[in-house]
Amino acid sequence: xxxxxxxxxxxxxxxxxxxxxxxxxxxxxxxxxxxxxxxxxxxxxxxxxxxxxxxxxxxxxxxxxxxxxxxxxxxxxxxxxxxxxxxxxxxxxxxxxxxxxxxxxxxxxxxxxxxxxxxxxxxxxxxxxxxxxxxxxxxxxxxxxxxxxxxxxxxxxxxxxxxxxxxxxxxxxxxxxxxxxxxxxxxxxxxxxxxxxxxxxxxxxxxxxxxxxxxxxxxxxxxxxxxxxxxxxxxxxxxxxxxxxxxxxxxxxxxxxxxxxxxxxxxxxxxxxxxxxxxxxxxxxxxxxxxxxxxxxxxxxxxxxxxxxxxxxxxxxxxxxxxxxxxxxxxxxxxxxxxxxxxxxxxxxxxxxxxxxxxxxxxxxxxxxxxxxxxxxxxxxxxxxxxxxxxxxxxxxxxxxxxxxxxxxxxxxxxxxxxxxxxxxxxxxxxxxxxxxxxxxxxxxxxxxxxxxxxxxxxxxxxxxxxxxxxxxxxxxxxxxxxxxxxxxxxxxxxxxxxxxxxxxxxxxxxxxxxxxxxxxxxxxxxxxxxxxxxxxxxxxxxxxxxxxxxxxxxxxxxxxxxxxxxxxxxxxxxxxxxxxxxxxxxxxxxxxxxxxxxxxxxxxxxxxxxxxxxxxxxxxxxxxxxxxxxxxxxxxxxxxxxxxxxxxxxxxxxxxxxxxxxxxxxxxxxxxxxxxxxxxxxxxxxxxxxxxxxxxxxxxxxxxxxxxxxxxxxxxxxxxxxxxxxxxxxxxxxxxxxxxxxxxxxxxxxxxxxxxxxxxxxxxxxxxxxxxxxxxxxxxxxxxxxxxxxxxxx
Numbered sequence: 001x002x003x004x005x006x007x008x009x010x011x012x013x014x015x016x017x018x019x020x021x022x023x024x025x026x027x028x029x030x031x032x033x034x035x036x037x038x039x040x041x042x043x044x045x046x047x048x049x050x051x052x053x054x055x056x057x058x059x060x061x062x063x064x065x066x067x068x069x070x071x072x073x074x075x076x077x078x079x080x081x082x083x084x085x086x087x088x089x090x091x092x093x094x095x096x097x098x099x100x101x102x103x104x105x106x107x108x109x110x111x112x113x114x115x116x117x118x119x120x121x122x123x124x125x126x127x128x129x130x131x132x133x134x135x136x137x138x139x140x141x142x143x144x145x146x147x148x149x150x151x152x153x154x155x156x157x158x159x160x161x162x163x164x165x166x167x168x169x170x171x172x173x174x175x176x177x178x179x180x181x182x183x184x185x186x187x188x189x190x191x192x193x194x195x196x197x198x199x200x201x202x203x204x205x206x207x208x209x210x211x212x213x214x215x216x217x218x219x220x221x222x223x224x225x226x227x228x229x230x231x232x233x234x235x236x237x238x239x240x241x242x243x244x245x246x247x248x249x250x251x252x253x254x255x256x257x258x259x260x261x262x263x264x265x266x267x268x269x270x271x272x273x274x275x276x277x278x279x280x281x282x283x284x285x286x287x288x289x290x291x292x293x294x295x296x297x298x299x300x301x302x303x304x305x306x307x308x309x310x311x312x313x314x315x316x317x318x319x320x321x322x323x324x325x326x327x328x329x330x331x332x333x334x335x336x337x338x339x340x341x342x343x344x345x346x347x348x349x350x351x352x353x354x355x356x357x358x359x360x361x362x363x364x365x366x367x368x369x370x371x372x373x374x375x376x377x378x379x380x381x382x383x384x385x386x387x388x389x390x391x392x393x394x395x396x397x398x399x400x401x402x403x404x405x406x407x408x409x410x411x412x413x414x415x416x417x418x419x420x421x422x423x424x425x426x427x428x429x430x431x432x433x434x435x436x437x438x439x440x441x442x443x444x445x446x447x448x449x450x451x452x453x454x455x456x457x458x459x460x461x462x463x464x465x466x467x468x469x470x471x472x473x474x475x476x477x478x479x480x481x482x483x484x485x486x487x488x489x490x491x492x493x494x495x496x497x498x499x500x501x502x503x504x505x506x507x508x509x510x511x512x513x514x515x516x517x518x519x520x521x522x523x524x525x526x527x528x529x530x531x532x533x534x535x536x537x538x539x540x541x542x543x544x545x546x547x548x549x550x551x552x553x554x555x556x557x558x559x560x561x562x563x564x565x566x567x568x569x570x571x572x573x574x575x576x577x578x579x580x581x582x583x584x585x586x587x588x589x590x591x592x593x594x595x596x597x598x599x600x601x602x603x604x605x606x607x608x609x610x611x612x613x614x615x616x617x618x619x620x621x622x623x624x625x626x627x628x629x630x631x632x633x634x635x636x637x638x639x640x641x642x643x644x645x646x647x648x649x650x651x652x653x654x655x656x657x658x659x660x661x662x663x664x665x666x667x668x669x670x671x672x673x674x675x676x677x678x679x680x681x682x683x684x685x686x687x688x689x690x691x692x693x694x695x696x697x698x699x700x701x702x703x704x705x706x707x708x709x710x711x712x713x714x715x716x717x718x719x720x721x722x723x724x725x726x727x728x729x730x731x732x733x734x735x736x737x738x739x740x741x742x743x744x745x746x747x748x749x750x751x752x753x754x755x756x757x758x759x760x761x762x763x764x765x766x767x768x769x770x771x772x773x774x775x776x777x778x779x780x781x782x783x784x785x786x787x788x789x790x791x792x793x794x795x
Contacts, residue, residue: 009542009684010423016687017128021136023704026069027133028076030468037073038478039065039132040461041507042491043080043142045087046119050126053484055534056517059326059550061482062132063625064512066680069133070708076478077140078464084455086777088143088647090341091115092402101178104771105401105430105448112402118145131533131542131683133704138467142405142456147463148426151456156419157502158356165577166417168352170271170280170347171395172337175295175309180353182452183392184489185541188335195262196537197327198320201241202251205385208327209240210262212334214320215312216269217247219290222279225265229254232265233438237271242267243325244316245302252283254344271348273312274391291347293399309347337748343628353470354406354449356394358497368496375623376556379485379513386489394494396452403450441669458494461507473503481508485556493599512623515558532561537795543684545569551681567704572633574686576675579641580689586652591663592697597658599651601735602666605644608732609635609670610711616677617708625681632677640670650778672698673709734768742780745792753781758793760786 002675019543020026039061044054066765069075089100095392100108124136138145142503158164171180192590193212199225200207205323209223223240225232232251249267256275257266268279270287279285290300297304297312304312320326337346358365365387374380374602407427408421420427421435429446438444456463465472476499483491492511498508516523519530536547553559598606614636619628648663655663679686683704740760746755759782761769769776777785783795 007574007685007688009147009544009573009618010690013129013131013538013684014729015544016449016684017131018688019134020704021346023701025705026075026077026135028078028132028138028468032074032285034072034074036076036452036475037068038076038475038480039078040464040478041078041080042483043082043140043457043460045125046081046083046091046116046123046424049123050130052517052532052534053661055130055537055546056366056550056553056559057375057482057484058127058129058132058548059515060510060553060555060625062547063551063628063680064480064482064620064623066133066683067706067708070676070680075135075467076138076465076468077134078126078140078467079132079134079136080142080460080464081120081123082142082453082457084141084143084147084456085450086179086341086368086398087398087453088112088116089402090177090648093724100401103401108401117139120218122193123259124222126534129409130536130546133683137418138464138465140463142453142463143402144424146466147456147459148404148465150459151404151451152427153422154426154455154459154462154498154502155407155451156422159419161501163357163501165357165393166354168350170348170350171353172346172392173293173307173349173351174339174342174344175291175345176291177339177400180349180351180395180397181346182395182454183390184394184454184494185340186337187340189338189343189345190333190335191345193334193336195330195332196317196320197263197329199243199325199327200267200627201243202235202238206237206327207240207265208263209267211263212332213272213313215297215301215304215309216268216272216290217242217316218302218304219269219288220245220249220267221249221270221271221285221288222249222258222268222283223265224254224268224428225251226255226257226259229257229259229264231259232706242565242666243323244319247607250283252279259685266319272422273348273556277348287350289350291349293349293351295347309345314783321417321518323471338512347364353395353397356396356455358501359390359393361497364389364500365493365497368500368506370505372496373509375510376554379488379511379556379759382485382488382779383493393673394497396455398450398452399449399609401450403453404456405429405450408447409441409444410447411438411442414438414440416440416442419443424472429688433629447714454490455492457491458498461499462493471549472612476503477506478508480512482512482514485513488513504644506604510623511522513556513557513596515553518560520556520560537561538565541570542573542684544573544685547681547683548572548629554626555623569682572636573682575641576635576685576689579636580671580693583671584693587664587668589662590668593661594659594665595661598666599659599662600777601644601647601732601775602662604672604732605639606666608639609673613673613677615712617711618682621748629681632674636674636678639732640674641737642672643732643739646739647735647772647775647779650777668697674708675703676788679703697761733766734765735772738765738776738778741790742782742792747793750790751794756781756783756795758782758784758795760788760791760793762790763787765790 065077065130066077092115106663150223174181195210196214197208197210200209220242236253238251240249240251268276270280288300292298295309297307299305304315339346340343349580366384367381369383404547405428409418409429416438418434418438459478461478462472465475488635495507522530534546545566549565552565612631616628616631651659675686675689686703695717746753
């Protein structure tokens, strides 16, 4: 056998990526007689290139996909990209250094599409580079005609079911992105602020009111105190004069103010927060819109009109101070709601928006969550907590340019909603005309807003299955939804809701939730400069080593990127290669047949291998890929390389007949089983070894479509018996431990490992060794093994 050249991970990875694509190794066959296993693959948001979190999560998903494929399932494993709506707009704006509002709708949409045309191939390449085994021909984009059609169908169906409503009401608004946002798109952020004690006047007397939002003074519509707060009982029914703006507002009792916070009495503005909206509705207070959609002060702010929020806040405080109306200021830290896309503090703007009405379904939502199989189970708590905390219907309108259009027109005369006909989909209401007219005969205008990106992404089961099946809903629920924990409230929740509203059933059966990839305990962030690029890791250690690291974390648990784990993965790759070379150097004269009789140590080793196959299989079936990896890795190092290869070395070098054939068969079958068991985690090196050494003996053109190893050898000792099997493992452990002791003595005496010796072992040890005495003498180069106190003597 020729001496192999050094292993070049990048070269090997390129070779097998091309081979898998050419041979259609991962192609889904809808006509297959195999049972289908379907995965609702997360469509990553197009962000230029894959990040380490992608590599972490998608590798874990792929471990399961590859395992299920080898277990005999026909894998429905598509690939999609999320490239519509606000995320893509923000990306294009940032990448190009532009703002959508500076362009016409047509111009900006073209810029987005041109950008994606260039970026998408490189973006998708990142997934192929780390060996994600999707059928990339089953591809969808959330902005393509296929997805747009299904998204618009969803809108029409929900409208007909009475679940959609267009209404003018206070809604969360992002001044930076200039769009309404849903509750799910809001996150809490701690910020530095100031409690400002401002002087209002009541009957000419001072009334101190503490606020962090002095810029909302012109929008003040009331003052509230707790009925048990005796400081303010005498003010009931009176009016307070708002400083600087010289108008009066009613003073009202209500149980919501906290007497211990600030001065205990608060102003209500339209709209500072959720409580302000509740008060406005409960007491039928007027609505004063002091902020416009750009986050600037309106004419109600008087001379502060046109100023940005922070600018107005500063200027109003300065004037209050000049006029002696700012009593005191206290620095504080508090949490505010910000838009998760851009980090801008959200405001509340009265505007006309579309909503999915679902607040009446909370009990059903909790039931739907219980019907799913959660891995890990505790992640269901996040879903339940989200449902219980819902306060808003789902706002699905975005006031942006690029995304899936609403399939509706409005009558200019009577504001009647005119829906698109299903046969028209996908439709652009700004270009296309409806098939029907308004009863009043008024002129129709198309909706300019676009659907929120999650309205489309929540349809991925239907979008993906419709690539293959005309009646896709028949194939729902899918088998698996893999995703990260941070989008349980985004993607998972909305998908569960939408599929139940459309089809009265859950979209999938099992849910596996991955954690975050971190660095020194912190979530990686470009702004913090603590980013590890997967390409960097792959170039340095290989994709298998990167995936090896991803397999070191349990589902649902965050993990630090640790280079030492990638280094261990690379060492594992090298050891697999070296062990394979050794095995096949000693199989050149093997006839490929099973021996008539196994040597004792070979039989015990194969039984232990069966135990490892059984455990690894059960771990993968429970999505415990980290335990599966550890199980195979430990067996490979501890039993296969450190013990068994050494134990049978002399027998395969110098043995004859059945004793040699027994070792050769065991080496072949055990190495093949090890490769198959680790192949879902390390696909490139296992394919390289399979093709180099095993392919001429095996029928399958890739290890990744070969049959998962069976644990049939255990049948030689009867049915599965834990105690019996453990006894075989214990004997192997004893042999291995004794071999380690002998080697340690040789090292201590500064003797080579092949130095001849006499070994003395205890009577019990000798009894156990008796069955494998010749093999043990061979591996230790012992002339004799005696009974007594353990020692090693050199000749």
